[in-house]
Amino acid sequence: MKKIEVEGHSGCYIDIKKNKDILVIDKYTKNEKYIPRLKAQFDKQLSAAKTNITKNIVVPKIINSDETWPGEYHGIMEYVYGKNFVSFFEYADKMIIDKFISTICEYVRNEIESSICVAEYETDELYKKWMSVKKNMMNIYKNDSPYYSSIMKIIERCDEIFKPVMKFENFYVGKCHGDLTFSNIIFRDNEFALIDFLDSFIESPIIDIVKLRQDTKYKWSTLMYNSKEYDKTRYDMICKYIDEQLDINFSKYSFYKDSYAIFQLMNFLRIVQYAKKDSVTIYLIDTINNILNEKF
Numbered sequence: 001m002k003k004i005e006v007e008g009h010s011g012c013y014i015d016i017k018k019n020k021d022i023l024v025i026d027k028y029t030k031n032e033k034y035i036p037r038l039k040a041q042f043d044k045q046l047s048a049a050k051t052n053i054t055k056n057i058v059v060p061k062i063i064n065s066d067e068t069w070p071g072e073y074h075g076i077m078e079y080v081y082g083k084n085f086v087s088f089f090e091y092a093d094k095m096i097i098d099k100f101i102s103t104i105c106e107y108v109r110n111e112i113e114s115s116i117c118v119a120e121y122e123t124d125e126l127y128k129k130w131m132s133v134k135k136n137m138m139n140i141y142k143n144d145s146p147y148y149s150s151i152m153k154i155i156e157r158c159d160e161i162f163k164p165v166m167k168f169e170n171f172y173v174g175k176c177h178g179d180l181t182f183s184n185i186i187f188r189d190n191e192f193a194l195i196d197f198l199d200s201f202i203e204s205p206i207i208d209i210v211k212l213r214q215d216t217k218y219k220w221s222t223l224m225y226n227s228k229e230y231d232k233t234r235y236d237m238i239c240k241y242i243d244e245q246l247d248i249n250f251s252k253y254s255f256y257k258d259s260y261a262i263f264q265l266m267n268f269l270r271i272v273q274y275a276k277k278d279s280v281t282i283y284l285i286d287t288i289n290n291i292l293n294e295k296f
């Protein structure tokens with residue numbers, strides 16, 4: 001195996017290598033704590049690769065995944081050639097953008113159809129998640145932090161919102177990618193490859209809708225993107241259009257209308273504990289306050 005390129009990532013590394021004649025990606029970690037997460041990620045990708053029925057959606061084939069040495073875990077998968085979201089949206093015309101929208105909506109619809117619809121779904125998952133997120137927030141933001149009072153106000157509001165048992169009608173439990181943001185899609189002309197699957201605190205297609213709109217409505221991935229200059233006005237217009245189409249498309253499902261806001265709120269609350277830069281903390285506080293003011 002010949003190593004071509006190395007890139008460092010959060011808790012794991014990604015290498016592009018040559019295996020016999022083909023290019024492969026080796027995603028690996030030497031961090032014991034990260035191993036179960038990476039393992040779960042590859043199990044999910046393996047199962048998605050087997051069951052994916054959506055036309056124009058590709059899931060890279062896993063060539064090998066194992067604990068090669070104690071304390072190390074490697075997932076070797078097929079290398080998929082394509083563009084990232086910034087380069088793709090820079091040149092995509094309306095027909096290609098519409099194709100992306102219909103393909104991703106079809107992918108989520110297939111997830112919904114292969115999930116189980118629970119007429120009266122009662123869950124303590126949101127509350128348990130809120131308790132752990134709140135504990136971490138309080139440990140990070142002490143009263144000498146410039147964000148202390150904003151965080152405390154958010155905690156106060158959320159304590160009223162998250163009840164020990166939350167009820168949803170006709171809620172879908174089952175399949176999801178878990179981290180379906182633009183940064184985990186490799187864009188090709190006629191196909192879209194999904195990478196970086198993630199175990200979620202709740203397995204439901206609502207998570208994937210939340211993650212898609214994390215980008216189309218709240219532009220999360222651009223906050224993390226600093227590789228090159230691009231036309232932000234054009235990008236914002238495209239995102240606005242995609243976001244409207246996603247909302248129209250999923251509004252036909254009552255579970256989306258009933259549960260989207262609270263899961264989007266939890267999605268951003270969960271990220272606060274990982275924010276390393278001030279700009280990200282400020283963005284998260286603003287976004288959470290917007291959701292609280294608009295939806296609750």
Ligand SMILES: Nc1ncnc2c1ncn2[C@@H]1O[C@H](COP(=O)(O)OP(=O)(O)OP(=O)(O)O)[C@@H](O)[C@H]1O
Pocket residue numbers: 009010011012014025027060077078079080081183184186195196
């Ligand atoms: N199968 C693949 N084919 C081509 N490029 C890939 C593939 N898998 C990953 N990449 C490249 O590596 C980048 C990072 O991959 P990935 O999203 O899996 O990791 P990450 O977001 O850094 O990790 P994590 O979120 O698990 O900490 C992708 O944006 C893509 O450019």
Ligand SMILES: [Mg+2]
Pocket residue numbers: 183184196
């Ligand atoms: Mg990723």
